[in-house]
Amino acid sequence: xxxxxxxxxxxxxxxxxxxxxxxxxxxxxxxxxxxxxxxxxxxxxxxxxxxxxxxxxxxxxxxxxxxxxxxxxxxxxxxxxxxxxxxxxxxxxxxxxxxxxxxxxxxxxxxxxxxxxxxxxxxxxxxxxxxxxxxxxxxxxxxxxxxxxxxxxxxxxxxxxxxxxxxxxxxxxxxxxxxxxxxxxxxxxxxxxxxxxxxxxxxxxxxxxxxxxxxxxxxxxxxxxxxxxxxxxxxxxxxxxxxxxxxxxxxxxxxxxxxxxxxxxxxxxxxxxxxxxxxxxxxxxxxx
Numbered sequence: 001x002x003x004x005x006x007x008x009x010x011x012x013x014x015x016x017x018x019x020x021x022x023x024x025x026x027x028x029x030x031x032x033x034x035x036x037x038x039x040x041x042x043x044x045x046x047x048x049x050x051x052x053x054x055x056x057x058x059x060x061x062x063x064x065x066x067x068x069x070x071x072x073x074x075x076x077x078x079x080x081x082x083x084x085x086x087x088x089x090x091x092x093x094x095x096x097x098x099x100x101x102x103x104x105x106x107x108x109x110x111x112x113x114x115x116x117x118x119x120x121x122x123x124x125x126x127x128x129x130x131x132x133x134x135x136x137x138x139x140x141x142x143x144x145x146x147x148x149x150x151x152x153x154x155x156x157x158x159x160x161x162x163x164x165x166x167x168x169x170x171x172x173x174x175x176x177x178x179x180x181x182x183x184x185x186x187x188x189x190x191x192x193x194x195x196x197x198x199x200x201x202x203x204x205x206x207x208x209x210x211x212x213x214x215x216x217x218x219x220x221x222x223x224x225x226x227x228x229x230x231x232x233x234x235x236x237x238x239x240x241x242x243x244x245x246x247x248x249x250x251x252x253x254x255x256x257x258x259x260x261x262x263x264x265x266x267x268x269x270x271x272x273x274x275x276x277x278x279x280x281x282x283x284x285x286x287x288x
């Protein structure tokens with residue numbers, strides 16, 4: 001990325017975090033909806049990749065149905081960004097009050113065991129909102145973040161998630177080994193959340209995902225096996241103004257990391273198939 005491009009990206013995010021928070025919410029919603037619609041009309045690389053991913057999720061969809069799904073998906077994706085720019089201004093009552101849960105006892109019972117919990121989730125809806133909810137209901141989150149360019153944008157995201165109450169470790173280029181820190185947090189009985197539907201390391205675990213081959217990170221299963229912390233998959237979706245978090249059964253560790261990762265992939269596919277418009281996967285994920 002050139003110096004000019006880095007500067008432009010930094011200014012764009014700075015303007016977003018400053019201006020969007022000051023505008024009335026209905027105005028911001030109209031602007032972000034219009035941006036999503038424009039993005040779909042331009043049919044750039046990200047939109048085309050989203051369409052190809054959603055075609056795997058909904059193989060029986062007609063071209064018109066797939067177009068509508070892509071359109072809804074981009075509006076959902078821009079909703080995530082709208083919320084990202086504004087959520088630090090929300091009060092605790094709104095952060096908690098706009099979350100509904102399914103099978104929350106799975107998470108709470110696992111956490112009560114005192115060995116910490118690893119929660120693995122895909123790029124569905126607003127996982128930052130889910131992390132803020134967890135912290136405000138007694139389970140502060142430790143997570144990792146992919147290093148972005150320019151560095152100033154990455155620093156803004158780190159600061160943003162810290163404002164939401166999360167401890168954020170850089171996936172690469174940091175002063176400490178993130179895996180070791182996460183393991184220490186789990187041994188102390190803490191809550192670790194990892195977005196885990198796309199492998200960024202080239203060392204991912206092969207899984208069957210919607211009948212196609214993909215690779216997903218080994219980290220959640222490896223941390224669970226290393227520390228004894230239960231592994232709980234979770235999926236998210238939007239329902240009107242609310243975020244719904246569904247917790248899936250604790251993953252059986254007896255068959256090892258590969259089987260555990262496949263179990264997470266199966267849980268992810270269940271949540272994504274039910275709410276494909278909220279899967280913000282604008283990158284390549286299927287190996288073929």
